[in-house]
Amino acid sequence: MVRKDLSGEPFALSEIRVIVDGTNIANTLSIPVSYGSGKVEPGAILPTYGGLTDGSTSGGSYYETPYTTGEAWVELDLGGYCRVDSIEVAARSSWDGRLIGSKIYTSLTQQSLLSSAELLAASTQTTPTVRITNVTSGQFTATQPNATNEDPFINGTNVITATQTVSSVSSSDTENVTWQATAPGVDGTAPVFSSGTTASVA
Structure with missing residues (x-):
């Protein structure tokens, strides 16, 4: 506006x-x-x-x-x-x-x-x-202040890690998420979980 x-x-x-x-x-x-x-x-x-x-x-x-x-x-x-x-x-x-x-x-x-x-x-x-x-x-x-940088959670490959600790045992799961944002009105690509690794840390 x-x-x-x-x-x-x-x-x-x-x-x-x-x-x-x-x-x-x-x-x-x-x-x-x-x-x-x-x-x-x-x-x-x-x-x-x-x-x-x-x-x-x-x-x-x-x-x-x-x-x-x-x-x-x-x-x-x-x-x-x-x-x-x-x-x-x-x-x-x-x-x-x-x-x-x-x-x-x-x-x-x-x-x-x-x-x-x-x-x-x-x-x-x-x-x-x-x-x-x-x-x-x-x-x-x-x-926009970061015009030279694409929003990291919107465009390209993103590494997302979730960590949980139960009874002093920590577990984490990492996923590579690919998202290609397109202009409204154009068919876009949904987020794709392309690969992942799981690690447990005592």
């Missing part, structure tokens, strides 16, 4: 890109963006617009609000969990200032069900938040 609290100014953006392993999955999956203002009720049908994930930052595809007050937002639903390397938000040409002051929120749940105050409270706990403070060349990029 990209959200901005307005106090008389407009909110505008031209494109949202979600980068996973060098691919903009928002574009490849043709995901429309919902938009609105304030807090919505559960089950509400939200309007959508495909122009924010079409790969174009030309003046013809953008979202904007009038000069107004309140909370304005656009929300992108990826359809499930995925490890995101970066989120790029592009301003409409020559309208960089209408994006400054917005915040980028990421979550596993629908964020339009919350007010800005509730999102702020959640951001101190489980919802990563990035505030857009400047826009360079018409674009702001939020990069």
Whole structure:
């Protein structure tokens, strides 16, 4: 979600890109963006617009609000969990200032069900938040802190060891787990227990 609290100014953006392993999955999956203002009720049908994930930052595809007050937002639903390397938000040409002051929120749940105050409270706990403070060349990029490292429990081979001690006898079991995460909407590979060893230690 990209959200901005307005106090008389407009909110505008031209494109949202979600980068996973060098691919903009928002574009490849043709995901429309919902938009609105304030807090919505559960089950509400939200309007959508495909122009924010079409790969174009030309003046013809953008979202904007009038000069107004309140909370304005656009929300992108990826359809499930995925490890995101970066989120790029592009301003409409020559309208960089209408994006400054917005915040980028990421979550596993629908964020339009919350007010800005509730999102702020959640951001101190489980919802990563990035505030857009400047826009360079018409674009702001939020990069995850460990973008150069894949989540070790999501991608690749993982060694998981469980240890138990009963009556001063310790036992441990180690399994190699392979998990290949894919973008939502694409068939993925379930975790595979490919091999394992068991050791008992007195």
